[in-house]
Amino acid sequence: QTARCSISSPLMSMEAVSNSWSISDKALLSIELINNSVNSQDATIVQNIVERSHLCLNPDTYSSKASKVQGFSGSLVVYIMQEMEKSHAKAGRYKCPAEIPFFPETLLEPLIPTEYPSVLHMRYTSINLNKEIWEVYFGKMLPKLVKHGKDGHNGPSAVCDAKILQGLSKRIHYSMFLAEAKFRKSPDIYESAIKEQDPEKLRKLLKDPEDGDEFKRQKQFRTDVCQVLMNSGASMSSNPKLKPEMVVELFDEFVIPMAMEVQIQYLLFKAHDDNVASAHARETLQLKALSKRKQWLVKAGPPVAWTAKIVGVLVTCIVLVLRHKVLDMLMKKGVVSQETVIAALTMFLLTKEILEALKKGKEYMELIRFYVKFWERDK
Incomplete structure (x- = not known):
């Protein structure tokens, strides 16, 4: 039976550091705290890597036919x-900016509303390297971590x-906070x-001397963690190819x-900060330039606008269908012709007014679309 490695208590205490959402936004962007969280995440990854190394490759785990x-x-x-992502999504895991699912289309809504401090740029959701992470792990990392062959533990391998x-x-996307x-x-x-949109220049700037020292400390930390886990877990004979240096190299x-x-x-x-701010300002001015009635429609929200439009359509249909029946009923009851004409004229004018309103439906739809865009931007 495969032995399971457990991380030592000093390393486990680092996990508490990564729970940085309970502190202020200023502390959340503390470089020292971020580096501590990175160390904690590295320790967890190394622990899982060592655990995976005790199992064979088990290629059937990755075959849809098998x-x-x-x-x-x-x-x-x-x-x-x-299945893991579905259950974790219920707990609100993927509301965290650093947590990005591999299969977002299968997620379920959180059972409890979860909010996190908004400290990142509004376009951070456009960053997603999960496809590359998936390909690199299965194509380049995993073959170096495990022995080839089968041992029958397909389920534990997948977990x-x-x-x-x-x-x-999480470790890679957490770099947004850094x-x-x-x-x-x-x-x-x-x-x-x-402003120049120069990625190579940014790469050089991000590799400052202080980062170099921190990188060395993190590298040594990963080596120590791997050594501790290997010494406290199963013997190295189960997978002689796995060594601390190799894990650090990965x-x-x-x-x-x-x-x-x-x-x-x-x-x-x-670089898009100014453009976004300008667009938001233009939309605000456009809203103020609308008439009071149109402003009310925009501010009331899409549900009210759609309800008003649907009610208008229903009333128009009812009037058009019942107009002749109402006139016939009035005539059968002996209503004088003058009153009949007045009633018919009244209904005609009412119908005409509704039809005129419906002709402006395109304008109202534009207002609704404008409101939705404005509301989403503010949100």
């Missing part, structure tokens, strides 16, 4: 990942893979490269470059 999940056409690892992928995704913290600390340093070769790419992409979005 999958025995009833009613599911994909591979076992895809099924496990989707370990899913945990590693989730950890890598980029925001660096920018707020010294915005003048990055301003020129951002981080240096794949994880760190992708984390740097996230920082660069994030800072490049800063």
Whole structure:
């Protein structure tokens, strides 16, 4: 039976540091706190890597043909990942900016509303390296971590893979917070490269001497964590190819470059700040330029606007259908012709007024679309 490694208590205490959402926004963008959280995430990833290394590759885990999940056409690892993400989504995991699902189309709504501090640039949701993470892990990292062959543990292999992928995704996308913290600390340093949209210049700026020292400390930390886990877990004979140096090399070769790419992409979005602000100002002026009645329609919201339009259409249809029947009924009851004419004229004018309003439906629809855009931007 495969032994399961457990992380030592000093390392477990680091996990509490990563729970930084309970503190202020200013502390959330503390570079020291971010680096502590990165160390905690690295420790968790290394722990899962060591656990996965005790199992063989088990290629059937990644074959849709070999999958025995009833009613599911994909591979076992895809099924496990989707089910994990569904359950985690219920707890609000993916409301966190650094948590990005691999299969967002299968997620369920959180059972409890969850909110996180809004400290990142509004376009951070455009950054998603999960596809690259998936390909790099299964194509380049996993073959170096495990022995080839089968041991029958397809399920545990899929679970370990899913945990590693989730950890890598959070670790890499968490770099958005580091980029925001660096920018707020010294915005003048990055301003020129951002305006020029020069990724290579940003790459050089992000690799400052202080980061170099921190990188060395993090590298040594990962080495120590891996050594502790290996010594406290199963013997190395279960997988002699796994060594602390090799795990650290995988981080240096794949994880760190992708984390740097996230920082660069994030800072490049800063160039759009002025454009976004100008667009928002233009929309505000457009709203103020509308007549009071149209302003009310916009501010009332799409539900009210749609309700008014639907009621208008229904009333028009009813009037058109019943107009002749009402006139016939009035004549049968002996209503004088003059009154009949007055009634008919009244209904005609009412119908005409409604039809005129319906002709402006296109204008109202434009207002509704404008409101939705305005409301989403404000949100």
